[in-house]
Amino acid sequence: MPARRSVAAFVAVCLAPLAATALTASPASAHGTMGDPVSRVFQCYAENPESPASAACRAAVAAGGTQALYDWNGIRIGDAAGQHRTLIPDGKLCSANSEEFKGLDLARADWPATSVSSGAHTFKYRVTAQHKGTFNVYITKAGYDPTQPLAWADLDMDHPVATVTDPVAADGFYTFSGTLPARSGRQLLYAIWQRSDSPEAFYSCSDVTFGGADGAAGGGSSATASASAPSAAPSASAPSEEQIAAGADRSTVEHHGHGDADARTSADPSAAGAVAESAGPSAPSTVADAADAAGADEPAADGSAENLAETGSDANTPYLAVGGAAALALGAAVLFTSVRRRAVSGGRHSR
Structure with a gap:
């Protein structure tokens, strides 16, 4: 059990900044x-x-x-x-x-x-x-x-x-x-x-x-x-x-099918917490799962009266960040499995 908690904590801590980078650094598309x-x-x-x-x-x-x-x-x-x-x-x-x-x-x-x-x-x-x-x-x-x-x-x-x-x-x-x-x-x-x-x-x-x-x-x-x-x-x-x-x-525009190299139609830093929270014992098991977790669809319209956001990151930035998060999730899952097997094996030997 301690090993499981350690792996879950490791995944959550490491995925959070990567997810935040994917969401905030993307050159969000204006529509x-x-x-x-x-x-x-x-x-x-x-x-x-x-x-x-x-x-x-x-x-x-x-x-x-x-x-x-x-x-x-x-x-x-x-x-x-x-x-x-x-x-x-x-x-x-x-x-x-x-x-x-x-x-x-x-x-x-x-x-x-x-x-x-x-x-x-x-x-x-x-x-x-x-x-x-x-x-x-x-x-x-x-x-x-x-x-x-x-x-x-x-x-x-x-x-x-x-x-x-x-x-x-x-x-x-x-x-x-x-x-x-x-x-x-x-x-x-x-x-x-x-x-x-x-x-x-x-x-x-x-x-x-x-x-x-x-x-x-x-x-x-x-x-x-x-x-x-x-x-x-x-x-x-x-x-x-x-x-x-x-x-x-x-709409393919709102679902990332518009071909402008943007991972999302707008940046939403608040979503990073949700990604980190989901990276507990049941961390994303595939690259697709991690990408989906980091790119939830936004509402149909932005009706706020806040100042306009500036974005200027390279178009590949969000994909690299999401890919890194996905790779880390896979690595963490493998590590978790390995630790769990060792724990089980150790338990058997102790008996």
């Missing part, structure tokens, strides 16, 4: 999309990925499948480093040149749209992991034709309608102000979130309508776009928190 005016992917997710209501969202699913909608907060380029126009070709802006999200690039005039008007506008960006960086929101030029593939030349890149650096999130959103210029009819807002603590950047397309009854709601309202909109597009609305939570288990 999100525009919530108001709602982005195409967020709108289609709100409609139900398995059976979207609008013709445009049904076409997006037919082109790219349903998984893209469950991964609504993952339209990204991991090594963008500000080179957006170099990395994303014309016609692929809404998908950020990602095959998974190609359905969002469909050029059509019936994407659900948010009604806006010229002047001050409050933007809300739905975030699921907070990090330092800069948001820039651009609007299409007068004369924009939604039936043609969106090109960089269609955007007024010299005059962003909103720019903000290092905002603070509250209730799952970054909220910031901007000014919409004079426009009429259907337009598009293109948002780029470039992290400053990583080369990663996120992108989103939001369809909006100006003019007449369409602009009456204005001022950041995502209420309804009038049926008399130039394209007769359906109104847009973001998904509810219940809808977001309901689809979290289907």
Whole structure:
């Protein structure tokens, strides 16, 4: 029994710092999309990925499948480093040149749209992991034709309608102000979130309508776009928190399948204690068990109003740390087995 306690204590003491390193040193990935005016992917997710209501969202699913909608907060380029126009070709802006999200690039005039008007506008960006960086929101030029593939030349890149650096999130959103210029009819807002603590950047397309009854709601309202909109597009609305939570288990972004070399979507030092606690007499017996223990999934949204976290570790750091913890767990298990056998053997000889 003393030998068993010694091994358990050894495992707990050694695993705790390694688990903490894996969780706190990982370059946690930032995820999100525009919530108001709602982005195409967020709108289609709100409609139900398995059976979207609008013709445009049904076409997006037919082109790219349903998984893209469950991964609504993952339209990204991991090594963008500000080179957006170099990395994303014309016609692929809404998908950020990602095959998974190609359905969002469909050029059509019936994407659900948010009604806006010229002047001050409050933007809300739905975030699921907070990090330092800069948001820039651009609007299409007068004369924009939604039936043609969106090109960089269609955007007024010299005059962003909103720019903000290092905002603070509250209730799952970054909220910031901007000014919409004079426009009429259907337009598009293109948002780029470039992290400053990583080369990663996120992108989103939001369809909006100006003019007449369409602009009456204005001022950041995502209420309804009038049926008399130039394209007769359906109104847009973001998904509810219940809808977001309901689809979290289907998201590859939230379950480490987004390919950005991050072991977790956010750092959670508090989880280290749970890993150490679990390393008693029943220490993880396999590498997979140890990795699972060190990488519990985070909640769907981070709604705190704390300052944004900075991360800058090498992308391989979390894997090395988790691998080290797993190897140590295996070694401890072998040691425990060896000690136990010697104890049993000694007991037999004593008899």
